[in-house]
Amino acid sequence: MITITEQKPLEQILQYLEKCRRVYLIGCGTCATMLHTGGKSEVLGMKDKLEAAGKKVTGWMVIPTACDELTRVALGENAKDIEAADCILVMACAFGVQTVTLYANKPAYPALNTLFIGKEERPAYFTEICLQCGECVLGQYAGICPMTQCAKGLLNGPCGGSKNGKCEQEPEHDCAWILIYERLKKLGELDKMKEFVPPKDYSKMKRPRHTEVARL
Amino acid sequence: MSLKPVLDTGKFVVTAEVGPLKGTDTTDIEEIAELLRGRVDATNVTDQQSSVMRLGSLATCHLLKERGLDPVFQLTCRDRNRLALQSDLLSAYVLGIENVLAITGDLPSLGDHPQAKPVYDLDSVQLLWVISRLNEGYDMAGNELKGKPSFFPGAVVNPGADTEAAFELQLIKMEKKIAAGARFFQTQAVYDVDAFAKFMKRVEGFRVPVLAGIIPLKSVGMARFMNKKVAGVFVPEELISKMAAAEDKARTGIEIAANLIKQLRGMCHGVHIMAIGWEKKVPELLDAAGL
Numbered sequence: 001m002i003t004i005t006e007q008k009p010l011e012q013i014l015q016y017l018e019k020c021r022r023v024y025l026i027g028c029g030t031c032a033t034m035l036h037t038g039g040k041s042e043v044l045g046m047k048d049k050l051e052a053a054g055k056k057v058t059g060w061m062v063i064p065t066a067c068d069e070l071t072r073v074a075l076g077e078n079a080k081d082i083e084a085a086d087c088i089l090v091m092a093c094a095f096g097v098q099t100v101t102l103y104a105n106k107p108a109y110p111a112l113n114t115l116f117i118g119k120e121e122r123p124a125y126f127t128e129i130c131l132q133c134g135e136c137v138l139g140q141y142a143g144i145c146p147m148t149q150c151a152k153g154l155l156n157g158p159c160g161g162s163k164n165g166k167c168e169q170e171p172e173h174d175c176a177w178i179l180i181y182e183r184l185k186k187l188g189e190l191d192k193m194k195e196f197v198p199p200k201d202y203s204k205m206k207r208p209r210h211t212e213v214a215r216l
Numbered sequence: 217m218s219l220k221p222v223l224d225t226g227k228f229v230v231t232a233e234v235g236p237l238k239g240t241d242t243t244d245i246e247e248i249a250e251l252l253r254g255r256v257d258a259t260n261v262t263d264q265q266s267s268v269m270r271l272g273s274l275a276t277c278h279l280l281k282e283r284g285l286d287p288v289f290q291l292t293c294r295d296r297n298r299l300a301l302q303s304d305l306l307s308a309y310v311l312g313i314e315n316v317l318a319i320t321g322d323l324p325s326l327g328d329h330p331q332a333k334p335v336y337d338l339d340s341v342q343l344l345w346v347i348s349r350l351n352e353g354y355d356m357a358g359n360e361l362k363g364k365p366s367f368f369p370g371a372v373v374n375p376g377a378d379t380e381a382a383f384e385l386q387l388i389k390m391e392k393k394i395a396a397g398a399r400f401f402q403t404q405a406v407y408d409v410d411a412f413a414k415f416m417k418r419v420e421g422f423r424v425p426v427l428a429g430i431i432p433l434k435s436v437g438m439a440r441f442m443n444k445k446v447a448g449v450f451v452p453e454e455l456i457s458k459m460a461a462a463e464d465k466a467r468t469g470i471e472i473a474a475n476l477i478k479q480l481r482g483m484c485h486g487v488h489i490m491a492i493g494w495e496k497k498v499p500e501l502l503d504a505a506g507l
Contacts, residue, residue, distance in 0.1 A: 151323055152334065156341035157389035159320050160374030160404060162382050163447045169323045178381045193388050196396065199298065199342045199356065 001119065003031040003093040004126045005038065005112040013089065014053055016109040020086035022056045024078075026100060026108075028066035028092035035126070037112050038062075038091030046091060046111065058084040066096030072103040082106060134204030140192055142183040149176030155197040218286035219258040219315050220368045223400060223425050229486025230507055231258040231288060231402070231427060232498050234280065236271035245276060248495045249283040255499050258315060260288040260402070260488065267294065267327025274304060278311045288370065289313045292321025297337040302346060302355055309365035317370045317402070318343040318393075341392045344369055348397035371398035373426075374448035375406065375415035387418060394424055402488040404448040405431040407455055409479045416483050425485035432473040432494055432501060436460050470497060474504035 017023060025043050032038025040062050047057045059081030063074045075082060082088065087107040090097045094114040101108045116128040128148045137155070138145055147153050151169040158177035161168030165178045184190050222229050232252055237244060252259055259280050263273040277287035289308050296304060305316065320340045324332040338346065346356045353364035371393040377383040390401065406412045406428045419426065431449075433439050436459045439451040455472055462468035477487050491498055 151325075152320060152336045152339070154320065154336070154339040156339050156392055158382070158385050160372065160377070160386065161323075161447045163378065163445075165379050165382065168447060169325050175382070177385055178379070181381045181385055193385070194392065196341065196345070196392055198345075199338050202337065 001117045001129055002034060002126075003095065004115045004118045004128075005032055005035050005093050006115055007037050007042070007091075008111055008113055010049055010053075013109070013111055017050070017055065017087065017089065020055070020107075022058050022085045023050055024058050024082045024085035024088045024106070025050075025060035026066065026088055026090045026092065026096070027060070027062035028096050029062050029064040030066070032066075032092050032096070032112065033062070034120075038096075043091055046089070050089075058082070063092075063096075066090070066092035067099050071096075071099045075100070075103050132205075133200070134209075135201055137197075137200075140195075140197060141180045142187055142189065142192075144176060144180045144183060146176050146180065149173075149179070155200065157193065219288065219400070222257045223485065226485075228481055228507070229258075229425070229427060230256045230502065231260050231486065231488045232256045232495065233260045233262060233488065233490040233492075234276065234495060235262045235265055235492065236273070236276045238268070238270045240271070242271075242276075242279060244495075245279055246283070249280055249285055251496055251499055253284050255502055256285075256489075257486075258286045258288050260317060261290055263290040263292045263319070263321065264295065264327075265322070267322045267324045267329070267332070269327070269329055274308055274311070274313070277308065277313045281312050286315065287313055288315040288317050290317045290319060291343070292319050293336050293338050293340060293343055294321025294324065295332075295335055297335055298346070298356060301338060301343060302350065305347065305350055305367070306361075306365065309367065314366065315368045315370065316347060317372065318347060318398070319372055340371060341389065341396050344371060344393055344396035344398050351397075368399055369397050370400040370402065372403065373401050373419075374404045375412055375428075376404060376408065376448035376450055378448065378450075390419065391422065394422055398424065400425045400427065400485075402427040403429045405429040405442070405446075405490065406476065406480065407449070407451045409476065409483075411450065412480065413483055427486040427488040428480045428484050430473050430476060430487050430489045430501075432489075432491060432497070433459055433469040434494070435465055435469075466497070470501050470504055473501055474506075477501075477505040477507065 027038040027043035043060050050057055061078055063071055089111050090100050090108050091111040097108055097110045118126045118128045121127045131148050133147050151167055162175035165175055167173045167175050184193055234248055261273045261276045264270050273290050277289045280287045318340050324334050347367050347369045349356055350365050351367055353361050373390045374386050377386045436456055439456045442449040443451055489498055
C-alpha cells in the first residue's frame with residue numbers, strides 16, 4: 001500500500017510561509033517520489049517557485065523514507081541549514097510531516113495533501129485500497145471492498161444508481177456491487193449476496209486510534 | 217383514507233409525492249394538501265431529495281397529517297447516524313406518522329452542498345431491520361422502549377436496472393428488504409410497460425404490494441435527460457416523439473402519464489406519482505386516468 005498525495009496549491013503554501021523568509025525543504029524518497037509530489041525534481045521545482053516568490057531556501061534534502069526513525073538522523077546531519085531557516089516545508093505525506101514535527105525545533109508545514117492509502121491500478125492511476133475500518137469485510141464480498149469501492153459504503157447490495165455498470169457519482173468507476181456479484185457468481189458463492197449484513201461496528205474506528213501488540 | 221388499510225383491501229392505491237421547498241414558506245404545501253385530500257391514499261414526503269437542502273420531511277409530514285392526509289415519511293440514511301434515525305422515527309410516531317419509507321439517500325456530492333460529510337451509518341436494509349426492532353419495542357442496541365411504535369415500513373426498488381447483474385441485484389436486495397420488514401414498495405419512474413411487466417412477473421412470488429412510479433413528462437429535454445442521466449429510467453422513443461409533436465406539452469405529458477397508469481392498473485397494486493413541481497396537476501392526472 002502506498003500513501004497517495006497531491007501537491008497543495010502554491011497559494012496555500014505561501015500562506016503558511018507568510019512570516020517565513022528562509023525555508024528548508026524536505027522531500028520523501030518513497031511514496032511522494034512515486035507520485036511525483038515530493039521527489040527530488042518536485043523539491044527542486046518547489047525551490048524555484050519559493051525563490052521566485054522572494055523566499056530564501058537555506059537547503060533541501062530528500063529523506064529515503066520520511067516517516068521512519070532515520071528522519072531524526074537526517075535532520076541532525078542537516079542541522080546547520082535547518083537552523084538557518086525560519087521553518088521547514090515538508091513535501092511528504094502527513095506521516096512525514098508529523099515525523100519531522102517530532103524531531104525538529106522549527107515549525108514544519110505540509111506542502112502536500114494526503115488523499116488515501118492506495119495502489120497503482122494502471123500507470124499513473126491510483127485507487128483507494130483500504131479505509132482501515134477495523135473490521136475487515138472482504139470475506140463477505142469475494143475480496144472486493146464495498147467500504148472503499150461503493151460511493152455510499154453500503155453493505156447489503158447496491159443503491160439504484162448504477163448506469164451501464166458504472167457508479168452514479170464516478171461514471172468512470174465500476175459499480176462495486178456489480179463486481180462483487182460477478183465474482184461471487186464465478187466462485188459459486190452468490191448465496192452470500194443474499195445474507196443480511198448487520199450494521200457495522202463503527203466504534204472500531206473511534207479516534208484517537210491506537211493498539212498495543214504483544215512484545216516478543 | 218390511509219395507506220395500510222387501503223393496501224389490505226386490494227384496491228388500486230394512489231400515493232403522491234410532495235417535495236418540500238427551500239425555506240419556511242409552507243403556502244404551497246397547504247395548497248397541495250387541499251388539492252390532494254380525498255384524491256390520494258397517502259402523500260409521500262421527500263427527504264432533501266437529490267441532496268438539495270430543504271424543509272424537512274418530518275415537519276412536512278406533520279403539516280400534511282394535520283390537514284387530514286396520510287403521510288409517508290421518507291427517511292434517508294444519508295444525513296443521520298443510527299441515533300438520529302431512531303430518534304427521528306420515534307419523533308415521527310408521536311406526531312401520528314405511521315408510514316415510513318426507508319431509503320439510502322442520494323449522494324451529497326450530487327446536491328447543492330457537495331462538501332457535506334455523507335453519513336450512511338446504516339443502509340436501507342439495515343434501517344428496515346431497525347424499524348422492525350422498534351416495532352417490537354426495542355432499539356437497535358437491544359434496550360427496551362417505553363411505549364413502542366407501530367410503523368408501516370416501505371422501501372424502494374428500481375425495476376429498470378439496465379444490466380443483467382444490476383437487475384438481479386435489485387431483486388436480491390428487494391428480498392432482503394422484505395425479510396428486514398418492508399411491507400410495500402414504490403419504484404423508480406416507469407415508462408416502459410413491457411419491461412415493467414417482466415419485473416412484476418419476477419417479483420410475483422414476493423407477495424408484497426408494488427406501487428409503480430409515475431413521473432409526468434414535462435418536455436422532450438426532460439425525457440432525454442432522464443434517459444441519459446437517471447439510472448433505471450427509460451423513456452421509449454415513441455413517447456419522446458409524442459412530446460415533440462405536442463402543441464400543449466403539459467397536457468400531453470399528463471395524457472401520457474394517465475395512459476401509463478391505465479396500462480399499469482392490472483399489473484401492480486398502485487401508483488406512486490412523483491410530480492416534481494407539478495403537484496397541483498395531480499388531480500387533473502387522476503381525472504384523466506379515471507381514478
